[in-house]
Amino acid sequence: xxxxxxxxxxxxxxxxxxxxxxxxxxxxxxxxxxxxxxxxxxxxxxxxxxxxxxxxxxxxxxxxxxxxxxxxxxxxxxxxxxxxxxxxxxxxxxxxxxxxxxxxxxxxxxxxxxxxxxxxxxxxxxxxxxxxxxxxxxxxxxxxxxxxxxxxxxxxxxxxxxxxxxxxxxxxxxxxxxxxxxxxxxxxxxxxxxxxxxxxxxxxxxxxxxxxxxxxxxxxxxxxxxxxxxxxxxxxxxxxxxxxxxxxxxxxxxxxxxxxxxxxxxxxxxxxxxxxxxxxxxxxxxxxxxxxxxxxxxxxxxxxxxxxxxxxxxxxxxxxxxxxxxxxxxxxxxxxxxxxxxxxxxxxxxxxxxxxxxxxxxxxxxxxxxxxxxxxxxxxxxxxxxxxxxxxxxxxxxxxxxxxxxxxxxxxx
Ligand code: MN
Numbered sequence: 001x002x003x004x005x006x007x008x009x010x011x012x013x014x015x016x017x018x019x020x021x022x023x024x025x026x027x028x029x030x031x032x033x034x035x036x037x038x039x040x041x042x043x044x045x046x047x048x049x050x051x052x053x054x055x056x057x058x059x060x061x062x063x064x065x066x067x068x069x070x071x072x073x074x075x076x077x078x079x080x081x082x083x084x085x086x087x088x089x090x091x092x093x094x095x096x097x098x099x100x101x102x103x104x105x106x107x108x109x110x111x112x113x114x115x116x117x118x119x120x121x122x123x124x125x126x127x128x129x130x131x132x133x134x135x136x137x138x139x140x141x142x143x144x145x146x147x148x149x150x151x152x153x154x155x156x157x158x159x160x161x162x163x164x165x166x167x168x169x170x171x172x173x174x175x176x177x178x179x180x181x182x183x184x185x186x187x188x189x190x191x192x193x194x195x196x197x198x199x200x201x202x203x204x205x206x207x208x209x210x211x212x213x214x215x216x217x218x219x220x221x222x223x224x225x226x227x228x229x230x231x232x233x234x235x236x237x238x239x240x241x242x243x244x245x246x247x248x249x250x251x252x253x254x255x256x257x258x259x260x261x262x263x264x265x266x267x268x269x270x271x272x273x274x275x276x277x278x279x280x281x282x283x284x285x286x287x288x289x290x291x292x293x294x295x296x297x298x299x300x301x302x303x304x305x306x307x308x309x310x311x312x313x314x315x316x317x318x319x320x321x322x323x324x325x326x327x328x329x330x331x332x333x334x335x336x337x338x339x340x341x342x343x344x345x346x347x348x349x350x351x352x353x354x355x356x357x358x359x360x361x362x363x364x365x366x367x368x369x370x371x372x373x374x375x376x377x378x379x380x381x382x383x384x385x386x387x388x389x390x391x392x393x394x395x396x397x398x399x400x401x402x403x404x405x406x407x408x409x410x411x412x413x
Contacts, residue, residue, distance in 0.1 A: 003027065003028050003029055004028075004029045004030070004031055005028050005029070005030050005031070006031045006033060007021065007030060007031065007032050007033060007034075008033050008034065009034070010034040010035075010037075011032055011034065011035045011036070011100075012036065013035065013036040013098070013099060013100045013101060013109055014100075014101050014109070016100075016101060016102065016103060016104060017100075018032070018035065018040075018042065018100040018102065018268060018270075019100075019102045019103060019270065021042075022042045022043055022268070022270040022273060023270065023273070026043055026046050026270070026273055026274045026275070027043070027046060027047055027274075028043060029041065029042070029043050029044055029046070029050070030042050030043055031265070032098065032268075035098035035100065035266070035268075036096070036097065036098050036099070036100075037096065037098070038096075038097055038098035038264070038266060039098065039263070039264065039265045039266065040098040040100075040265060040266040040267070040268050041265050041266075041267060041268065042267075042268035042269070042270055042273075042275070043270065043273070043274070043275055044267065044275065045172055045175070045275050045278060045279065046273065046274040046275040046278070047274065047278070048062065048278065048282075051172060051278060051282070054171075054172045055172055055173065055195075055199045055200075056199060056200065057199050062282065063282075063285055063286050063289065063301075065195060065198045065199055066176060066180075066195065066282070066283060066285075066286045067286035067289065067290070068194070068198050069177070069191050069192075069194035069195040069197075069198050070180060070182065070191060070194075070286060070287075072194055073186065073187060073190035073191050073193070073194050074190055074193045074194040074196075074197045074203050074204075075190060075193065075203065076189055076190060076192075076193045076203055076204050076205065076206040076214070077193075077202075077203050077204070077205050077206065078205075078206055078207070078208070078214075079205045079206070079207055079217050080207070080208075081207075082205065082206070082207025082208075082215075082217030082218075082219075083207075083217055083218050083219070083220075083261040083262070084167075084207060084215070084217065084218075084219045084220070084221070084222045084259045084260065084261050085207060085259055086259075086260060086261050086262045087259065087260045087261075088257060088258070088259055089257070089258040089259075089260070090256075090257055092136065092137050092223070092255050092256070092257065092258045093136040093137070094109075094133045094135075094136055094137060094138075094139070094255065095109075095133065095135070095136050096136075097266065098266040098268075099111055099133055099266065100268065102238060102270070102271050103237075103238040103244070103271070105236050105244055106132075106235075106236060106237050106238060106244075107132050107140075107233065107234065107235050107236055107237060107247065108132045108133050108134070109132070109133040110130055110131065110132050110133070110237060110271075111130070111131040111133070111139065111166070111168065112130055112268065112269035112270075112271060112276070113168055113169075113175070113267035113268065113269040114128070114129060114130075114131050114166050114167070114168050115127070115128055115166070115167045115168075115170055115174060115175065115178040116128075116129050116141075116148060116164050116165070116166055116167075117164065117165045117167065117189065117213050117214065117215050118148055118151050118162055118163070118164045118165075118213070118227070119163065119212065119213055119214070120151045120154060120155055120162060120163075121154070123151065123184075123185060124187045124188075124189060124214065125147040125148055125151060125187075125188065126174070126177065126178045126187075126188035126189050126192070127146070127147060127148050127178055127188065128175075128178050128179055128279075128280075129141050129142055129143065129148070130142050130237060130239070130271075131166070131253065132234050132235070132237065134232060134252070137254060137255045137256075138232075138252055138253065138254055138255070139166075139225075139252070139253040139255065140231075140232045140233065140234035140250050140251070140252055140253075141227070141234070141250055141251055141252075141253050142234055142235075142237075142248070142250050143250060143251060144381070146181070147184050148227075150184065152227050152251060155227070156229055161226040161227060161228050161229065161254075162226065162227040163211045163212060163213060163224075163225075163226060164213065164225050164226070164227050164253070165209045165211070165213035165215045165222055165223065165224055165225070166221075166222070166223040166225055166253070166255075167215050167216060167219040167221070167222050167223075168219065168220060168221040168222075168223075168266055168267055169219055169220025169221055169261075169264065169265055169266065169267045170216045170218065170219045170220075170267075171192075171196070171204075171216065171218055173192045173193075173195040173196040173199070173204060174189075174192040174204070174216045174219075175279055176192070176195060176279065176282065176283050177189070177191040177192035177194075177195060177283075178192070179279050179280055179282075179283040180283040181283070181284070181287070189204070189206065189214065189215075189216070192204050192216065193206075204216060204217075205217040205218070209222060209224045209257075209259070210224060210257065211224045211256070211257075218261075219261070220260065220261050220264040220265055220266065220267070221258065221259070221260055221261075221264055221266065222258070222259040222260075223255050223257070223258050223259075224255070224256050224257040224258075224259070225253045225254060225255045225256055226253065226254045226256065227251055227253055228251065228252050228253065228254055229251075230251070230252040231249040231250060231251055231252060232249070232250065232252050233247050233248075233249065233250075234247065234248055234249070234250035235247040235248060237271070238271045238272055239271060239272065239382050240271070240272055240276055240277065240280055240309045240310075240311055240382055241272065241309050241311075241312075241382050241383065241384060242271075242272035242309070243272075243384045245382060272309070274306065277304075277306055277309055277310035277311070278310060280310060280311060281304035281309075281310025281311055282304075282310070284304060284311075284336075284337045284339075285302050285303065285304060287336045287337065288302045288304075288314065288316075288333055288336035288337045288340070289301070289302045289336070290336065291332045291333070291335045291336030292316055292318070292329050292332040292333050292336060294332060295325075295328040295329055295331065295332035296318045296320070296321070296325045296328055296329045296332070297321065298318060298319035298320075298321065298348075299316065299317070299318050299329065300317040300318065300319070300348055301316075301317045301352055302314060302315070302316045302317070302333065302336075302352075303315050303352045303353060304337070304340075305355065305358075307355060308341075308342065309382075311339055311380060311382070312339065312340065312341040312342065312379075312380060312383060313340075313341065313342045313343070313344075314333055314337065314340050314342070314343045314344070315343070315344045315345075315346060315352040315358050316329050316330075316333055316343060316344070316345045316346070316352070317345075317346055317347070317348055317350065317352045318345060318346075318347070318348070318398070319347065319348045320347070320398055320401055322401070323400065323401055325398070326345045326396030326397075326398040327372060327394070327396055329343075329345045329396075330343055330345055330372050330394030330395075330396060331372075331394070333345075333394075334374070334377070334392055334394070338378060338379070339379060339380035339382075340379075340392070341379055341380070341383060341386075341390055341391075341392055341393070342392070342393045342394070342395070343393075343394050343395070344358055344361070344362060344395045344397055345394070345395070345396050345397060345398055346358060346361045346365075346397050346398060347361070347365075347398050347399055349408065349409070350397075358397075360409075361397040362395060362397045364407065365397045365398060365399050365407055366395055366396065366397040370395075370396055371393060371394065371395055371396075372392075372393070372394035372395075372396070373391060373392070373393055373394075374391065374392040374393075374394070375389075375391055376389040376390075376391070377389060377390050377391070377392050378390065379392070
């Protein structure tokens, strides 16, 4: 890799220096040789270009591969010699690992690039969760009411602690799959395998932990653990908006074993950083694209913008067939990504990856009386300005049909 800064000097886990260093230049991958005694890396996939390069595909094709994988999961391939089963540690001490505290008022050190794989009654789920280190072998985990939350509830009903594996340092295919939001029962590991097969031709290799969980074979760290019935204070924590999320009572994870590969590097996902934005936001774009295209056949692209944390704000590019298509695209975009709070719809002459062009379209093609305002909808719990529900705003910045001559930017031939 070209843009990697290797840091030999020791970095302390509690000093917030990791954040300071990763924030300096978020395009730059940083390899910490000695974070609390271990190796770690951040800003690994902080641009669409790096993401595409890691998967060996053009940037413009990321959405296509993701979309294809989401609709056609592919079985994984089992290996009894996965990379992560190189070394076993039974007396796990999370406090001795390269896990940093990112912001001064965070509730503690946090695992931010941790993907949890859980299996219960034949059902598997893989999802991202922030996990706060409580002591040497306990974590408090934020569970939004989705699939892992449901499995935890089902296990509780059955009187069993839920067996899980926490994977850190997995490939981009697994990271993107873990960030998708699909129907309950869809196996994200098979979606990861489909992304892998789509970009490389071969499905994803997986291995098994001693507690019976199937996980990506190439993980650097795999923690075998139980999702217990206990709860603890989780937070505060700076999440995707860059603001402090508040303290909640959340379930406690008891870590029982740790597996590591030959030279493990702990993946650090800078909270509210570009890598966090992209990993969280990009997997939502194919779903938005699909719902908008159902409403407006000539939909060209959708993008969750960095300025909107790749979560709250989006842009959609369409070619209108009839007047009102812009408004329909707005409504469809809100359906495709329920956390979306503002969407701008533009014509196909606007490059939606260029924020200035998008604002130019709003400035020259839109009037405030054509804004769609939706009161009291469900939005993101991460938006500090939302109080329970969210007001959604849609901006139709498309040209009126037949008036293109008045609206197109003049060009030289
Ligand atoms: Mn799921």
